[in-house]
Structures are given as structure tokens and as C-alpha cells.
Amino acid sequence: ANGLIKLDPTRVIGTIDDKVYSGFLEHMGRCIYGGIVDFDCTVPGLTNEKGYRLDVGKALKDLDMPVVRYPGGNFVSSYHWLDAVGPKENRPRRPELAWLGEESNQFGTDEFMEWCEYMGTEPYLCLNMGTGTLDEALAWVEYCNSDKNTYYANLRRKNGHEKPYNVKYWSLGNEVWGPWQVGQMTAEDYSKKAFQWAKALKLLDPDIKLVACGKDGLDTWDFTVTQALITQIDYYSIHLYTSHEEYYKNVTCVAAAERAIQITSRLLDLATITQKAYDKHVKICFDEWNVWDPMRAPGHLGAEEKYTLSDAIAVASWGNLFVRQAPTVGMANIAQCVNVIAPVMTTPTDMLLQTIYYPFLLFTKYMRGQSLNLHVEGPTYKGETGAFFGDYMKWIKTTEPAIMLLDVSAAKKDGIVSIAVVNRSLEEDVVTAFELEGEYKEDVVTYSVYNDDIAAVNTYEKKDVVGIEEKTVKLSELKSFTVKKHSFVMLRITQA
Template sequence: MIEPPLLPPGTAPQSISFPAHDLTFPLGRLDRRATMIRIDPTARIGRINPNLYGMFIEHLGRCIYGGIYDEGSRLSDSEGFRIDVLKACQHLAPPLLRWPGGNFVSGYHWLDGIGAKDKRPRQFDRAWFAEESNRFGTDEFIAFCRRLDSEPYICANAGTGTLDEAATWVEYCNGWGDTHYANLRRQGGNRVPYNVRYWGLGNEMYGSWQIGHLDAEDYAKKALEMAKLMRWTDPRIALVACGLGQPEWDEPVLERLRSTPGGLDYLSVHCYVGDNDYYKNVSSVTYMEDILERTKASLCRVFGVNDAAQAPVKIAVDEWNVWFSNRSNEPYDNENKLREIYDLSDALCVATFLHLFQRECRVVTMANLAQMVNVIAPILTSPDGLILQAIYHPLVLLRHHSGDYAVEASADAGELTVAQTGTRPVPILDLSTSVSEDGARLYLSVVNRHESEAIESPLVVSGATVEWQRGWQVNAAGVHERNSFEQPNLVRTRELHPDPTARAYTFPAHSHTVLEASLH
């Protein structure tokens, strides 16, 4: 197997010179329609919360065991963490990491995963039909978060779990006093509390596939009691309730949880999309747009506001990704459950999701890609190394080359006329623009969805002199190219060197481009 080189954030295997009007990938004819990208760097939409670039890991397939945690592997350190995986995850730099589920959490009892590893009980995981060793538990999760410099986000068990179990988990993680569960943490060698801020009130409890499935009214009652005990244990925590993106579920839940001591902080929604058809795939972010529109409308109705950003509850998209080709509930002995192999079209789709979250930053303040390693993931491992899948590249680019504030921008390159999805038109150029806190740097991220035509677009930035300084581009020879252990760099990031004074730019067919400029 080939272990590809790991790259520092923002670098790529190969750098190329790129005059402003040249095609990096001369694929297809130039699109001659009139286009223009207009950017107003002073028209700030809102602050982009770094938690939009969060990740998620679950006890499923080889995400944990054989992925991030592989005791006995020659590639692992003394704590059992795969060193190569750790480095690749560090480049993703997730500010927030969600765990342990997902469906898994609705049958998970956290006490099984603490104490001496050899004495932890092996259990049957009824969510994913697998054996669970419990060798990776709360302490190991916190240790992994610290290695990544990520904030932990723990989802509590609202399925088979009890109210007391949820509250004592908070006590174990955050308790300072001379109490039983805080002392259990100390006995494990962790004197200082973990100070876990983010806590989920269960996972997808609306679904019949979920252990302990509830209707909206019953879930809201249980979630409220969980929230009370967890908040009384530590008033500082932030709470995330299960949302569906449908008013018949979300509004009863929001109404009931309005009385949570200290208030509810987030309503979660989940979205998985994808299609083998190229245009359906790269336009499927419209499903996410529809979910957000419905959720914002529910927030406005419940809290009596005209603008969802004025509601006290924000939206957490704490599971999202391209996932469609491997959805079967496979036998428990299949260690490669939900292993999705991603191509360039999936990478473009992922970039458009991040664009949407940035544009909706006033209401969406948390998002977690599901998942980080091996299971519908940007990183795939083998016993001998790893590969970075196509979707890894836009995740790294937008994590490291986005500004602090989203700003207004528009593109008039036209709309796709085939294979549209969702309920809204799909622009050929999808973009997000942002600026630094001081307004001195501009970041322009553009996905050209057209499969065969490049788009040359004038760049009009109002009220400032622009000096284009750096750029990066994700592309490949074809839309269905994908990386493998044998060919790990078919889809990759290339560094660009734009003309500093360029007033127009050509965005190649099926590409994701990020340009960075200084503003004067």
C-alpha cells in the first residue's frame, strides 16, 4: 500500500503558475455567456463561527477502532492513536468534535467506557450490529480532542439512557467537588475537570431506526428533564436538542424546551445527499437549503420574531455529508461498514455545503461533517497507511482560507438547466466570500458546477483596491475521478499564482477555487 505524503494546511503536492485568464485544466470549451461576480466587502452578513468546520466520530465500522485508535499497530503511539491519522486530522483542524454518536449513542452507557481498559465490559452494539470493546471511552475521547486542539461535544443517550446517567456524565466530565463521579475521573488520573461545554440531548429520536424512538411530544418531555438535570449539574453547558427540519417535530420540541433552565442553545438538523448523476450530485445542497428555510421559519413562529437570527436558539447541522451509495445495515462482522469512496463531484458538493453554512452564519453556528475517518469520511486507512479522499481537500481549504465575516456577493453566470434538485434554481457558479476581522483580507471561494465549460468572470469589488495574492484549486481530469491507495493524488489541491491586478478570472469546468486578496 502507498502512504501519501501529508501536507501542511494550505499546501499541495504541486504548485503551478496561473496567469489570470489561463485555464489550469483545459477541459471543454470556454463559456461565453456574460458573467460577473460582484463583491461588497463592507456589507457584512455576520460572523462565521469556527464551529462550522466541526467533525464527528462514532463507534461505527472502522471510524474509531482501526481508524483513529488502533492499539498494537506499528503506526500508533503509546496511547493507541494512529500517528498518521492524527496528523491528517490535525490538518482538518476541527474546532469541535462530536462523539459518540449517532445511532450508537442511543444504546451506549458511558460507565462501560471508563476505568481499566482490560476490565471494561464488551457489549453488543444494537445500533450497528457489532461488538463494542469499550476500550475507547470518555477519557480517550477527551485525550484525542486535546491532541487535535478541538472542543469536545458529547451526545447523551436519550434512548436507553436514564436522566441520572446523563447528569452524572456531566458530573464526571465537569465536576469540581468531592463527589462520586468527579472522584471517578480523578481516580483515572484526571484531576482537572474536562469542562465539556457542548452536550446533545440524544440523537435523531424522531427516527424509527433509533433505539428508544419517540414522538415529538414524548421526546420533548424527556429532553426537558435531561436538560434540567444536566444544567443543574453544570449551569455553564450548552445544550443541543434533536431537530428534524420539519415543523410538526421542531415546533413542539422548541415550545417545550423553551422552559429549559438557562434556555436551549441549539436545535440540530441532519442532511445527507448525493447521486451518481453528476448534476444532481453537485446541486443537491438545495436539500440543505430547504431544511434550513423550514427550520428558520419554525424558529420565527415559536419565538415570535421576523428574523430567525433574532431567536435565542441557533441551528446546529451536526451531521452532514455526501452519503448515498452505501446505506445498507450490513452484518456485524463487516468491518468496513459505510465506507464511501468519494470522487471529484462529491468534493464540489461538500464545498457548496460549506459555502451555504458561511452564507447562513447568522443562524447556523455549528456544523459537524459525518464522519472523519473510514466511515463516509475524508480519510481512509489501511494497516499500512492512509489516503486523503476527494472531499478532504475543500474541507482543508475552507477551514484555513476563510475570513471571520461573511460578506455579500453575487454571480450572474446563469443556472443549471438539467437535473436540478430541491425546490430552488441552482446557479452554475456557487460562491461564498468573507473578510478578515480588520477588513484587510478578502477570501473568494467559487465552485463552477458546469461539467464541460469554463466560466470567465469579471471580478468587481466595490469600495476597495484589490491585490490578489494567493489561490488554490481542487480539480481532476474528470468529475468521477477518485483517489485510491494505488493512485492517491488524482483529486488534489493545486496552488495558484494569480495576477495581483487581475480584474477577471477563469474558473475551470468542475472546479473549486479559493482566491485570497489584500484590500486597500
């Protein structure tokens, strides 16, 4: 098949917020304990004196995530942050209602803040709107951010942390709409409660940025909540996981997420106008996204996904859509970082980078700066597609004429144009002509993620079945450049 990609680097769509490469850590399965920390580790050099897994720290540092969301997820809806501060021997073990486990509270707010500092990332805390109270939420903000002579600020000092952490991002609950959520609410009830919480939280600390709990962008929940909260919030959160056992459905259903962003941004525009919130520029915070099917995933809670090459292709398309939708997305958090629906896996003695780690790494490394407009031609997919939140895709099927098999985005930063090309065809290489406006240097660096087998996985025995292959080609070769079937290629072209 033939393809065409036309690019003019002066045609800027918008600035890519670095925060779209953020992460998420939840007290779920082996994400915290056994993932980012191992307090029982016996392998010399694998952890530091604080119990941080150093190999995991390095793998995540390479992903350069600007923000990490914590502590949930569903977990947060019955979490009392006060249980997890102060002397560790005094911290209560609690039943945990989201994943029906026990929480030791040995890793809490101060440990997370210290870990963020070590990682060079900013914390983003999610508030408990299930069993939690507004008093408790205010106390948490005071504990983290206040430099005054008040009770919770002093408690932080007493716990050995003189300086405030200045946590900027706070979200008003997690998936409050879900029947699985402790404290599920209707959109109306949530809106009323969140409005009052937002007012009080901003009185305490006007500098914080508040994230409202949205659904997937398509529900009446999203209409009601954007209308009710637009004047109080800075970000509006949506969640979506995509996945399908059939290859084409798996790699194309990511389109649902792009439509979710487009629809949500229009709902936000509408709310801005109807509520006369003209000074507000509320951005989307896509604070849970990934390929995930809890029914297929092995391990505890259906959370220990084993990612294939097909999933890596899907994750590359997730990256593309965040770049293309740059003007409206202010943050996105891959869910999650370690062991749970994650690019990085561990055993007590070893670590593994899954297939999806590699496309995500290429995006966070190179797809920053300005997002560029593109013209793309090529083969299309006209068959069935699917998604984790199923009906959504049925609707997209009836509104989209076809889904492009060449899925592309482009970014420009520091005189380098990066083009991310996913060929989702299962059968055909696409011989692609790049038509680039402007002058460029001769050498083009390319990074490919490919395997002959779409089911290929990395294992502890064979860790590098899927990785990144780097190659330098000549600019003239881009007139007829082969993008292999079911592969992801990133091209880095330097402006002359």
C-alpha cells in the same frame, strides 16, 4: 458561459462561527478503532504510546476542527458510558445495537478527552436518550465537569483525571425521530422528556450548552420540538446527507441543506416569539452533514464512501452554504472524520486523503471571519435534482426557479477577502468578471480543486489524483477569470 461576481467588503452578512468546521466521531465501523486509534498497531512510528494514529492526527489537525462530536450517532442510543471508564481489563464487551456489532469499550470518555486535548479540539458529547436514564446522563456530566467532592467527580479522579474536563456541548439524544433509533419517540414524547432532562442537567451544571434533537428542518417534528424546547436549549440540531449517482443531481441537491437551515431558523424565530423566549438566541447545530449514500458506499455498513471529484464539488457547495447562512448556524460537524463517510481513510499501514478532504481544508483554513454579501450572475441549472432525503428536493424544485451553476460565498478576515467559487457546470468553463469594491494588492493567490474526470478518486496506489493546485494571478486578471467546468476555486485577495 459568462459570470459576474460583485463584492463589497463592507457588506457583512454576519460572523462565521469557527465551530461550523467541526467534526464527528462515532463508534461505527473503523472510525474509532483502526481510525483515530490502533491499539494493535505493529508499524513502528505509526501510533504513539496511547495508540493514536499519528498520521490521522496530523491530517485532522490540519483541518483545525474546533469541536468534535462523540460517541454517536445511532451508536449512542444503547451506549452506557460507565462501561468505558476505569481499568481497561475490567471493561465489559457489549452487543451494540445500532450497527449490530460488538463494543469493546477500550476507547471511552477519558480516552476521548485525552485525544481532544492532544488534537487541540473541544469535546461535544451526545447523551443516550434510548436505553439511557436521566440519572446516567447526570452522572456523565458530573464525571466530566464537577470539581466537587461527589461520587462521579471522585470516580474521574480515581481514574487518574484530577481536573474536570468542562465539556460545554451536550446533545439531548440523536435522531430520536428515526425508526432505526433504539428508543424512537414521537415529537411530543421527546419534547416532554428532553424538557425535564434539560432542566435537571442545567441544575447540575448551568454552564453547559444543550443541543436539542431536530430532524431535517422541514418536518412537523421540527415545529413541535422547537416550540416545546426553545426555553431550555442553546442549539437545535439538524442532519442531512446528500448524494446522487448523476452528476448534476449530486452537486445541486446540496441546495436542500441551505433551505433546511433557512426553514429551521424561521421555526426557531417563531418559537422564540410564541414562547416569549426573548433572551434566547438558539443557533442551528448542523451536527451531521456530508455526501453519503449508504446503498452505494462500499465497505462495512455502507459507510466507507469512495469520494469522487463530483463529491468534492458537492462538499465545496456545502462549505458555501455554511458561510452564506453564517448568522444562524452556530456549529456544523462533518460526518464523519475517519473511515466512516470520511475525508480521511486508513489501512493498518497507510492513510489516504479523499477528494473531499481538499475543499473542506480550504474552507476551514480560509473561510473564517465575516461572511460577505455577494451579487452573482451566471448560467443556471433547470433540470432534475435529488437528495438523500428525496421528497425534500421535489419540493425545492417546485419553489426554486433555477439553481445557479456558479455557487459562491465570500469571507473577510485579517484584511484578506477569500472568495469560494464552485462551477457546477459539467460542460462549460465560466469566464467570470469580479467587480470588487475597495483597494487590493496586486497579487491574488488562487487554490483550485479540479480533474478532467468527474469520477476521479484518490487511491492508495495514486493518492494525489485530486488535490489542490496553488497559483498566483494578477488582480487585473480577475476582470475575466476562467473558472473551469466542474471545479472549485478559492481566491485570496489582500486589501491594500
